[in-house]
Amino acid sequence: MREPVVERVLRLIRGMTEETFEGLALEVFAFQYQRSPPYRRFCDGRGITPDTITAWEQIPAVPTAAFKLVDLSCASPEQVFVTSGTSQGPEQRGKHGFPWLEVYHRSLLANFAAYILPDGARPRMLILAPCPDMLPTSSLSHMLEVVRQTYGGDGSAYYFGDAGLDLTGLIQSLREVEAHRLPVCLLGTSFAFMHVVDVCLEEDQRFTLPEGSRLMDTGGFKGRSREISRDELLRLYGEVLRIPESFCINEYGMTEMGSQFYDNVLRDTVLGCPPVRFKEVPPWVRTRVLDPATLEDLPEGEVGLLTHYDLANCGSVMAVETEDLGYKIGEGFEIVGRAPGAEARGCSLTVEEFQGRP
């Protein structure tokens, strides 16, 4: 038996107009305050209770760092996702429990369909990431498996094994779809796509993927051997795969959130609007760009910290303060990367210098 407030969130995600973000946010907050003891401690520490606030912007946002240390779930989780490894070791991985996976799935599928499959296509999916059997706690693997099962056409498959990316298999499949003129949807991490592009350039392999083919990449290149700009990557997708820029969609998601964000360009192209690329915010989420000095909203275009209020997180904490930097644009935002550390101004040793030493 799910809580009434969770049912209402589900109705909002399913597009029922009697529910709104504004109408639900404070109720979800009150629910979470009551059901998650660590979150209640967090709010009490800030002197905020459901009785003291009147607007969703006042809901205390938990820093992503807290997911590393404490279980924020409001009920026993059906599934726990764990963030991918960091140099700080396994104990420093963030964990996010979902007591009601249906909420996660509804949010995922509604959003994926709107931004990746706005034309109603059900293409064959070529997935450049480990399947859930390989990485059972990865939210990305789970997410890709759910969309494969729901929307994937015949022949949808993973191209990732124990030895890593299965390039031979991928190239073979790409030649096949090229010959049969069947549009595909490529899905994977930006890092995996970078690898594919590098190998193709090196071996002088070029593909002309059928019209309607699309690509969704996720994540950045932080700490990887090669970092390139988004524009350059889009150009390379065009050169190697012949997928037009408006069919290349970047996804921004995190284990700490039940909802994801996608570039709006494919959806806008299908709707016949001139595409201006940014991440759109679904109706059950609000994203604020905050000045780190004052925690007040920044005007459009100014870079600040991204804080998300995601009702799909109704089973843990809906307000999440990230370490990601971005700026507001249109009805959404664009991400520019992780907050850089502070450079030394004076003669004191800084964390950045100390961590960066050989």
Add this chain to the structure above:
Amino acid sequence: MRIAAYHLPSHISQFETELLPFGDVTLEVPRVTPTLLADVMQHLETAGERLRKRKRREIVEILSAVFARLRDRTDPLRQTAEEALPAITGFSPAMVVHGLDLLCKGYVTDSFYELLQDAGVEEDLNGFVPRRSHLSRAYAPALTTHVLAGNIPGVGLPGLVAATLAGSASLVKTASGDPLSPALWAASLSRQDPEIGECVAVLWWRGGQADLEAVALEGADAVIAYGSEKTMRDLQGRVRSRFLGHGHRVSLGVIGREVLVGADEVAEQSAYDVSLFDQQGCLSPHCFYVEEGGAVSPKEFAELLGSAMAKWAERLPPGSLTRGEAAAIRKFRAAYEAQRIAQKDIALFLHPRGLDWTVIFDPDPTFTLSCLHRTVVVKPVPDLSEVGGPLRSWRPYLQAAGVAVAPERTRMLANALGQAGVNRICPIGKMQAPPLTWYQDGRFLLRDLLRWTDLEV
């Protein structure tokens, strides 16, 4: 406001300039070329001979007068510094005034003589003097190159004063964080004694220009440099003469249980040491170890420290933060807040709205690097004799420890801290005002600059 931020030998007047904007202040600096630099260095070497011929007593008098005039807030050069440095360094105007006063305070006649005495060059450096069974003569470098870093006015002054006292001409490469202060100091030296002013040149150029660096480093008999460990290693590899590097350092505070009967005052002094220069200095404490069992607990002390930080934030307002710096403080706070909700015994004492100051109580004894900008961590220790342990792995970086303990425990604590690698132990509240004769980084700058010749007879 447009200000010339350089000092060149008087005969050099043909050079192109460029402008460095810092908000309302624009600095004019020469566009330095290898030819200009070589010309300047050749002139400095020649001018240095006149410096070495002067009596040390005269040099001491000149330097004393220079600093006396800079202490005077009606002095035009001092006024230029007060007006321009907030925009250049990012410190608040009140901080600049306070910092300049504090800085000039230590440079007085007696301390210059003490410096010379400690280096064994009380007499003039122009002959062999008896030492044990033989004679010795000290030689100063003909020319010392100073590579400065950071935004704290006066970081390079001990080196400049030491070189001048020793009789070495100086080429100063200023930092992008403060190209002005060294130029004003050189101008004030020239004003006091034009001949000695000819022995100092101050220039700025963008870092990483190998051709200029080669001239500046190879043409000097000694190089004094400030900056990151990476910069130090890089410079050291390219200097064939004497290299005296001052890498970035960290400092801390240590408070004994017996002084916590006067915890308010100790907190006030501790907060001053943190707040000064917005904690950017190598003498700025990152954390305070507070002994358990006193009149207030370490956690209560952290709260008092927060109140004292608030007072100092009013008296000496913090400077501006970049978005990156503000984000770093948020991240630092967030990590502790996460621990607090995980029911660790963490307490945060924060400026109610902004990021003016941050005090965190954390029972983990590990030494913690702060993200700076008035962010400090208070850690309990059961007994002060244990304070050296957590510091051991920080030995290469340790600078000063401000201490507040009963006199009879000072020696014990000093032994523990000295053993751990701390090179200056001083009362809390005095951390940012070291005497000129301090063995900075565990060495003695003036003596390190000198070269000795022994004559056995």
